Amino acid sequence: MTTLLLMLHGLMAVALLGAVSHQAASLFFRQQAAGGAFVARYSRIDAAGFVWPIFWLYLGVFVLGGLIYPSYRVDVRIPFEELGLRWAVGLFEIKEHAAGIGVGILPLYVVLWRSAGDQSSITNRRMVTAFLAGVVWFDFLAGHLLNNIRGLA
Amino acid sequence: MKISWSPRGFSVLFCLAYIAVYGAEKPLFRYYPVSREFAWGATDSAVHVGPGMAWYGLMASAAVIALFGALLVKDDWVAARLKSTQWVFPYVAVAACLYFLRAYFVQ
Numbered sequence: 418m419t420t421l422l423l424m425l426h427g428l429m430a431v432a433l434l435g436a437v438s439h440q441a442a443s444l445f446f447r448q449q450a451a452g453g454a455f456v457a458r459y460s461r462i463d464a465a466g467f468v469w470p471i472f473w474l475y476l477g478v479f480v481l482g483g484l485i486y487p488s489y490r491v492d493v494r495i496p497f498e499e500l501g502l503r504w505a506v507g508l509f510e511i512k513e514h515a516a517g518i519g520v521g522i523l524p525l526y527v528v529l530w531r532s533a534g535d536q537s538s539i540t541n542r543r544m545v546t547a548f549l550a551g552v553v554w555f556d557f558l559a560g561h562l563l564n565n566i567r568g569l570a
Numbered sequence: 571m572k573i574s575w576s577p578r579g580f581s582v583l584f585c586l587a588y589i590a591v592y593g594a595e596k597p598l599f600r601y602y603p604v605s606r607e608f609a610w611g612a613t614d615s616a617v618h619v620g621p622g623m624a625w626y627g628l629m630a631s632a633a634v635i636a637l638f639g640a641l642l643v644k645d646d647w648v649a650a651r652l653k654s655t656q657w658v659f660p661y662v663a664v665a666a667c668l669y670f671l672r673a674y675f676v677q
């Protein structure tokens with residue numbers, strides 16, 4: 418069951434990674450990129466249309482991660498500690514806290530995108546979206562690295 | 571009766587509350603995965619089997635504080651006060667967590 422949940426967690430994370438990367442790219446590179454370039458095509462999306470999919474994917478990934486967390490705590494973290502891999506334990510700690518803070522700012526994220534025509538909130542929108550994208554990328558890579566060191570049973 | 575709340579207020583307060591409850595080690599509850607037990611607060615006198623997990627409780631503590639605060643403030647009021655600095659709070663919260671976690675990376 419844990420393996421199934423971990424796979425679902427990973428697959429949803431891939432979808433989230435794609436969505437939030439597109440949205441962040443549209444905020445930062447859309448103006449600068451020339452017409453036919455890859456970056457221009459990658460960032461030329463209806464970014465506001467990604468808000469609710471990102472919201473629900475983030476929550477889904479978060480909940481699935483929360484469900485498999487006890488298995489990590491018992492089956493992975495204890496061996497990490499026994500092997501003296503303190504940095505690996507610390508990496509997971511950063512991952513969990515960043516993910517938790519990400520959940521906390523989802524209401525702000527949605528509100529900032531709901532007022533997408535409001536130019537005064539453009540800095541907030543950019544930086545909060547960049548934060549979410551950064552958290553998703555970091556958590557994805559950290560989770561992948563840690564699972565490579567010692568996967569869940 | 572329609573209950574109004576401030577999404578901006580929730581997020582800002584969540585970030586601040588998260589720093590506070592994590593720094594002060596005040597989870598609402600702990601979970602013991604081996605025995606599948608819950609226990610209130612950060613510590614108690616009972617003997618539990620296996621390691622305890624505080625993170626769910628930290629999330630709950632921060633969420634309760636943020637929700638309570640978000641019910642008390644108007645979203646427009648928060649937006650007007652914080653203007654273009656609303657984005658700062660999650661970055662500060664993560665920076666604080668990195669500071670709290672430094673012992674894992676420093677010998």
